[in-house]
Amino acid sequence: PIVTDQLCIKGELPPDALPPFQCCPPASASEPINFTFPDPGEPLRTRRPVHVVGDEHMAKYARAVALMKSLPVSDPRSFYQQANVHCAYCTGAHRQAGRPDMGVQIHFSWLFFPFHRAYLYFFERIAAKLLGDPGFALPIWSWDVPEGMGIPEVFADVASPLYDPIREPSHAPPKVADLDFFLQGEKNLTDQEVILHNLRVMYRQMVSGATLPSLFLGQPYRAGDAEMPGPGTVEWAPHNTMHTWTGDSSRPNAENMGVYYSAGRDPLFYPHHGNIDRLWETWRNDIAVGRRRRADFDDPDWLDSSFLLYDEEARLVRITVRDVLDADKLRYTYGDVAVPWLTARP
Ligand code: C2O
Numbered sequence: 001p002i003v004t005d006q007l008c009i010k011g012e013l014p015p016d017a018l019p020p021f022q023c024c025p026p027a028s029a030s031e032p033i034n035f036t037f038p039d040p041g042e043p044l045r046t047r048r049p050v051h052v053v054g055d056e057h058m059a060k061y062a063r064a065v066a067l068m069k070s071l072p073v074s075d076p077r078s079f080y081q082q083a084n085v086h087c088a089y090c091t092g093a094h095r096q097a098g099r100p101d102m103g104v105q106i107h108f109s110w111l112f113f114p115f116h117r118a119y120l121y122f123f124e125r126i127a128a129k130l131l132g133d134p135g136f137a138l139p140i141w142s143w144d145v146p147e148g149m150g151i152p153e154v155f156a157d158v159a160s161p162l163y164d165p166i167r168e169p170s171h172a173p174p175k176v177a178d179l180d181f182f183l184q185g186e187k188n189l190t191d192q193e194v195i196l197h198n199l200r201v202m203y204r205q206m207v208s209g210a211t212l213p214s215l216f217l218g219q220p221y222r223a224g225d226a227e228m229p230g231p232g233t234v235e236w237a238p239h240n241t242m243h244t245w246t247g248d249s250s251r252p253n254a255e256n257m258g259v260y261y262s263a264g265r266d267p268l269f270y271p272h273h274g275n276i277d278r279l280w281e282t283w284r285n286d287i288a289v290g291r292r293r294r295a296d297f298d299d300p301d302w303l304d305s306s307f308l309l310y311d312e313e314a315r316l317v318r319i320t321v322r323d324v325l326d327a328d329k330l331r332y333t334y335g336d337v338a339v340p341w342l343t344a345r346p
Pocket residue numbers: 086090107116239243260263273
């Protein structure tokens with residue numbers, strides 16, 4: 001398995017990166033503690049789409065982001081450091097335990113879904129703690145249903161803590177998102193055509209193209225392997241494509257959302273990943289193959305891989321892939337999202 005070490009060095013940032021140039025979170029004075037499940041009596045958080053939850057809930061998310069932004073930058077729970085945590089895991093800054101010459105890369109492999117689930121889990125709990133609202137659930141950006149296919153308005157309000165000035169201006173709302181967008185340019189389609197196209201992309205990525213764990217979750221990546229062996233269908237699109245579509249195409253690296261190192265600096269990153277995480281649940285639970293549910297890997301190299309993340313008490317926690325496989329045990333679920341693409345066979 002790939003076991004993350006506490007040792008973190010300056011990772012590899014792209015040329016012309018924006019500061020900070022070093023993404024390692026503050027070092028922990030004590031050894032990491034092992035993850036333990038939340039109390040089963042905790043309220044179940046239900047993550048719902050931005051277009052469903054309403055203004056009041058979005059104002060809460062905005063307040064959580066503002067509170068995180070106002071923590072001292074030395075606090076690992078601050079928005080600044082949370083963005084850095086993602087940066088560290090995608091620039092090879094964290095070392096692999098026992099292999100100080102090798103970095104941990106959580107994209108383009110089977111670590112993609114479990115890492116981001118663990119990362120969001122702690123981000124959501126930090127938000128809930130700062131809000132003093134133990135049941136707070138992260139809103140999700142459900143770009144796979146027509147009502148969510150575009151940057152939600154509230155993120156485009158320049159006065160909101162959810163606004164990020166480093167986004168593609170021509171993709172501000174009400175622009176309809178293109179789920180298999182690449183930098184090669186815009187498609188010449190009407191909104192209705194784009195929506196239909198998007199539903200077909202979803203069908204391909206979730207159903208017809210994702211019949212095996214390796215096709216959906218990504219290729220195996222074990223200690224000592226070359227990084228980025230290959231992404232799963234959804235990691236490639238809409239995950240990467242929506243990052244690129246959101247980022248500012250006039251910047252050298254399509255910051256903020258369009259490049260790994262800076263993506264976590266946009267408050268839209270977290271609702272984007274909420275939707276990615278929801279699709280993992282959907283793939284496993286709702287898409288029957290014959291009569292069988294789809295199953296994750298059962299390979300110990302996957303199950304025993306682990307990450308180091310800070311919890312809501314600012315303690316460094318070691319969490320394994322095995323720890324994140326049951327959302328119910330993590331006390332959250334998804335609600336109020338349809339799957340209109342399930343029948344959109346091209
Ligand atoms: Cu770690 Cu959406 O990227």
